[in-house]
Amino acid sequence: SQQGEEDPQALSIQEGENATMNCSYKTSINNLQWYRQNSGRGLVHLILIRSNEREKHSGRLRVTLDTSKKSSSLLITASRAADTASYFCATTGYSGGGADGLTFGKGTHLIIQP
């Protein structure tokens, strides 16, 4: 079953604007990652934020994590046409003697209009 739920499901903005997408999850996590997928191809890792971190930056990306609300947000500033893709949050928990792999949300489809 899906752990994360991204919101919105789809987002269309003009080039140059900022894009914000949110992710909520259900259980305790060790960390949360954001991935990008272009047109049904492989996923590209964007950023990882650990459960004891609140905010992280990478280039035009800013990720926040609120473990009390079990939510994260991804902000892409000064969007470009090349940012058009689906964005997924993925969480890792810890169960018993092992790990659960990455648990993905259903993704936000971002369209950047030129």
Place this chain on the structure above:
Amino acid sequence: KAGVTQTPRYLIKTRGQQVTLSCSPISGHRSVSWYQQTPGQGLQFLFEYFSETQRNKGNFPGRFSGRQFSNSRSEMNVSTLELGDSALYLCASSLFGVWGDRVNEQYFGPGTRLTVT
């Protein structure tokens, strides 16, 4: 470094057949994970192999199996294919995989798109 490669890229099979997909991880990576992506269920974790051992398994029937070789290359097999197995199958490699709080970046291959008719 060469990225994660998956073969074949596209595959069409008939219900009841079996299929084997291959994944070559980035050199030096010992963990390979497999994921299934469908429009309805999204991305779902199948299993992870580390040093030739299956370390974790998702909630999939026994028709889905895998293995990892000493060079870290991995294969997954689906027996008795069903229409619902049509999906994009992604593999991801990483240095240590997902284990407790020792999480590191996963590098995904382009995927194998399997169509079952």
